[in-house]
Amino acid sequence: MTPETGAPTRCIGRTGYTLEVHELVKCFNGKCVVDHFSFSARPGQILSLLGPNGAGKSTTVKILYGALRPDGGRIHYGSKDFATDRRQLKLCIGVCSQNDTLDYDLTVRGNLTVYGSYYHRKRREADARAENLLSRFHLRDYVSAKPRILSGGLKRRLQIARALINEPDILFLDEPTTGLDPHARRELWNLLDELKSEGITILLTTHYMEEAEVLSDTVIILDQGRVMDRGEPAGLIARHFAPWALQMKESAAVAEWISAKGLTSLRAYGQVTVFGEEEGIDSLTTEFPKESIFRRPSNLEDVFIKLTGRSL
C-alpha cells in the first residue's frame, strides 16, 4: 500500500526531523499575513514565534500542520516534502490549537482514545497510550467526566495530552497558555520542558514575552507577517541592548541627560527606558532622586518595542 491511502508508516522517532520552511507565503484578500517566511527547527528544540495578534503566527502554524494551503513556499520535515508526503507526515505531528477544540461529546478518556483513531492507532495501543497520558498529565480523576466540567488549566492540559496521543516528533502549540492563571501557566511550562528533554521538537506561538524567554531555544519576532529578528533569547536581547534597563517617566530633563551620556534609550507610552551597564545607568537614580525609577534586566519586550515601535 502507498503511504497515501494505506496503513501509516511510523514516524522517524525522536532522532529525526528538522523542520525547514522556505519562503512561506499566505495572503488573504490581497494582504499577506505570512510574507516570505523562512526558518528551521532542529529536533528537541523549542522554537517560539512571538508577535501580536495578526502577526501571522497562527496562520503559519496552520499551514505547517496542513489545515491551510499556502500561497507559496516549501515545507520540509527532514528530507520529506510536506507537499508530496503530507499524509505520512501528518501522522508524526501533534497539534494543540489556540481554540478549545476538545470534543465535548466525549469523555476525557474518549478525547484521547478517539484521537488515537485519527492516527490509525489500534484500539489497544491507543488505550494504553491514553492511560499513560492521563497519569502523566494528572487527569486520572476526570477520566469519565466530560470536558465541560474541567477548569481552563485542565482543559489545556487535556488538549496538550491529546496532541501527544500519537507520540509525535513535532508538536505545534498555538498560544497554549492564553487565558491561564500564572500557576497553571508555570505548570505547563514544566511540562513543555519535559517534552523537550524527550527530544520532541516544539513550535510554540505566544504573545507572552516571559514565556518565550524562559522556554525557547530560538525566538522569531514577527510583525504583520514579516520577520523582525530572530535568535536565541539572551543573544537577541544582547544584540539590541545592554544588560540593564532603568524605566521612568519621560521628561525633557531625562532626555537631555541620556543624550549627554550617549546611552541607548527607548521611548514608548510616556515612559523612557535607558539601557546600559549596571554602573553606567545607576547614576541616573542619583541625578533624578525624586523620580520613580524601576530597575530591571533588559528583556524581549524591549527588543519587540524597538523593532515594531509598539508594545505587545
Added chain:
Amino acid sequence: MILRELLDWRTRAVLRRNIRVYFLNWKSAFVPPLLEPVVMFLAFGLGLGAYVGGLRYGDGQISYLHYIAPGVLTYTLFTTAFMECLYGSFVRMFYQKTFEGILGTGVERVNIIWGEIVWGAFRATLYALCVALVLLVFNLLGVTNLKLASLWVLIPAGGIFTMAFSSFALLFTATVPTIDHMNYPVFLIGIPLSLISNTYFPIDGFHPFITLAAQANPLYHMSRIFRHFMLGGRPESWMLGSLLVLIAGNVLMIGLAHRLMDARLEKES
C-alpha cells in the same frame, strides 16, 4: 480520488467518532425514531385516513394507511439525513470546533466531509430500521398488510442513496453564516421538496410543472420504489429511470458538497 477516500481509514475514524457519540446517548437517540412513526401512523394513517378512505393506486384501491407507510419510511430517510448534516454538522464545525481539532491529526478535510455524508446516511438508515420495526408490529397486529420482506434490500439501498440528502444539507452547512440561517433551507427547500415527493399524498393530478419538478426529486423516486415493493409489486422497467435519477442525485450532490465544504472547512480552521 474523492471516491477512493470514502473507504480510507481516516473516513472510517470520523464515522466511528459520530457513531460512538450517538450510542453514548442511545436512550434519547432511539426513542424519537420509534415514537415518531407511531404518532404519524396514528394521526395520519388511522386518524386522517378514516376520513380519506381509499386511494387509487395502479389498477386498484388501497387504504391511506397503506399509502403513507412507505412514505413515512422514505421521509424518515430524507429528514434524518438532511437535519443531521444541516444542524449536527454545523454545530460540530462552527460551535464545537470538532473539525478544527480533527484537522490537526492525520485526518484530511475530504475524510471529514465523507465521514459526515456517510454518518447522515447511516443515522437515517438506523431510523428507517426503527420505522420498519413499527411497521412490523402494525402488520402483526393486522392493522396493515405490507410486504416487509422487501425492506431487507430497500432500506440498505435507500441508505446509500440517502447520501444525496446528507450532501444536499452540507451545501447549506458550507454556505450559511449562522445557525439561524438554517431556517431558509429547511422551510424554503427541505419542506417543499418533501411536499412534491409522493410521500404523504399522490401528486399525479397536480399542475404539470409540479409533476415535472418531482421527476428531478430523488425523494419522489425513492418513495415510489419503496411503495411499489411494499405493496407487493414486482420489478418494472420505469424503475431504471428512477434509479438513474437517484444515482445522478448522489453523484451531483456528493461532488458539490465536497467542493463547498472543503472551502468552508479551510475557512473555519
